[in-house]
Amino acid sequence: MTLRAALLAASLLATPALLLGAPRDAAAQDNLRIGVEAGPTSLDPHFASLITNIAFSRHVFQPLMEQDHRQDLRPAIATAMRVVDETTWEVTLDPRARFHDGQPVTVEDVAFTIARAGDVPNSPSSFRYATRPIAAVEAVDATTLRIRTHQPTPLLPNFLALVMIVSKRHGEGATTPDYNAGRVMVGTGPFRHVSWQPGSPVVMERNPNFHGAAPAFARVEFRPIANAGARVAALQAGDVDLIEIVPPDHFARFRAEAQRFAVAESPSNRLIFLTLDSDREDSPHVRGKDGSRIANPLRDARVRRALSLAINRDALVSRVLQGQALAAGDLGPPGYFGTSPDLTPPPFDLDAARRLMAEAGWAQGFAVQVNGPNDRFVNDEQVVQAIAQMWTRLGLTATVETRTRAVWLSEAAQLRYSVNLAGFSPNPEVLGMLETQIHSWDAQLGLGTANRGRFSNREIDALIQRARTTINDEQRRALTQQATRMALRDQTALIPLYFQVNTWAMRRGITYEARTDEMTLAFSAGRAAR
Template structure:
């Protein structure tokens, strides 16, 4: 059995064996321990955070997100809506792929066609590229993207997919990326090898068009175990580890051989409730008997649940001060975050009053379904929320399961009350509003993750207007209003944002990113 004492003895051994390595680590090489290994090197195979992050070492995008998910130029220097259904993109001149081939509009056109047609993709890029109906190459550095309807999100969607070389990728498949045959990008690093389960290796692209990376060589090492990652950092076997567990943060802060960097994450933890069915499978009376009516349909009950949750306690004690209470989809200060929305105040008396007003003064029973080891301390957060609800009269049990089961069963509407998380891929709330809170409408692509079947006409209207309003100010106003309606009606309950924590060998520093990506280009020797 693997115990804490076993881990400590293992660390003691590797500390002795690795002390010289730690002390003599060469500044020109960087070794990074990843929490999760990518599923492929093909940048279009899977919309999956580990794949996206690793792809950014070799490939570039037309538009980039900075560390706060603001849009900044990438391979495109400008993007302009010339009319409601046309976006003109100017490509950066002088950019070359790693073999010296010049980037052109042909590569962009090829990429868009390729990315929507990858066989056996677990999660396709089609959702980001489907609005584009035609790609017109005006000249080698100018392209026009046509859409069937106004599409204000185009610049943000251009920041989601990597540009590949038509010369090298044409007629090649995902397997050719995994072997390295097709790994020809314009990015800051050149691909060397992927030994699955062991390492991914890159070397610096000295001809990179942007700021040169400070590392000659980067080795990414997948280490799924939190304990193994921390032990590797302490032993000097790696220079950077991502997703430091909250239980180790205090000890690492006091260790003179390492340093920690922390920053807010866009990953928002929320509670979804069955607000549509008259009878719900895991809603009972306090003795566990099924009810023939569903209290979660009443907005007052949903608000009572929100008021019963002490977000400060969750962040301070369960997350060990590594999180932020959430009051909406986006972090404060980001695009389309409402300045009027603050986290719901803890108010158990107010919760009891609302339950009584709604006719549930005697309480009822719920089961909260949640993942285990998918989000940070997810099972502990779920148990804490359940205890808080019990105190206002809602007898709440918790059932945890692997995330794949939670999402699959939740999509089949098998639950009444579930906890999950969402971090926007686009740096604004429309993706979450579209998937999580708009009325379920598969034909139009709305509500695919709306596992509580929340429905509100005002929210739907505001979101749909935002999605076809190119004027940036009006577009943001519609998104803000949709977010405010979601909060007013508690379509889901926003609990907290996770905090990202990286561990580094002493002497290194890192620029933390809201999207949680660990990029060697933003790791450097501390000055």
């Protein structure tokens, strides 16, 4: 199934019938209560390049061009962003776009934002990747500007689609605590900030002067409910109207209870995969079966390929994830720019895996620990357990250790794992995965920044660097496909497992436009036709 066909099917699932029973009063019907897994870590739209933070920021602020539910670009503050030459982009601002204080968006606001976004103190996940390519922002006239880059940067519009434009008037000299306190939460978005405290609900009200389509609900409250079962219970009890990240078994039940609830789902662009320590001679969690130190077998591409073939992806999808996933053999889901139709999920082939292990000199196997989170992805701990069991059948002594999200993120960044369950969403091309996960770690170039296995191949690096400076779409697509085939088919730089399916459930009478990027946005919610 193509991504577009899957999205169409998901949109059909998201169309509920009439709400039964006594209606809520008029004021309550204009309020939307959303149960989310987590609130923002900060209201500062440039503090952290995290999907959750960006999603909340998009309510109060806007980027130049924004991504729709399929991650195609559409106008936001800008009406157009076009190529002038290989290092120059011309941006036309929408004269209707106004900050909440009534002031128009100016070239100075855009320049101020680009200067600020990659340089926020203590940022745990900087937007510098988006702003580093920019050499200058120049005014052409009151509503036109040109952005000059150091080198051709074909993904610049998509990078900047995640950078929210802030008011220079309010933001100059403002700190992250000023945003968190609500003092400078002045954007152009469809909602105005009302209140927030860490760990407490985020409350917003509709912006009556928004230049785009008006949100369906006047007041929105995002309630952080970390536990999936508790989110489900809150929807069933009527304490919230909409929830995200629905456990597979409960999703099926909500879908079956069409008289009370509606559901929405979409294939995700997030690849769930295994990183493998292919760099260190002595890897921290790879040992001989007797516990002795051994030369790291994960450095051998044959061993990495064997581990991939020993994983039954269909079983992971059907049993562990109860059908809420799509088995993966590429870095992006079907239909994504840069994917290759021939990169299908590797078949489960235990015999071939054993032959490769023997060829590499590891017929008797070795001991390995599989790490991962236990509260980050759907059924993540069960996935890690299942993979360890599959590798045991290959002859490995495989153990498991999972951590809570915060600990797991920190330890993964410190390279404390040999094998780790991870997830990443390209933005919005496969090239985004190649740059961050496959390219050799290079702090100066800003590449390989999430390459936790420290995989490195000079020939693949050269292809990635050519692709990232190629403006021509077809040429960039070909380079991306070539680099991906080499990385996955020849080298098994990482082990792709599956693409998640994003899920939402809601009380009947509400609709939700399911998204590939996992964001839960209040302006994607609507009312069912009566």
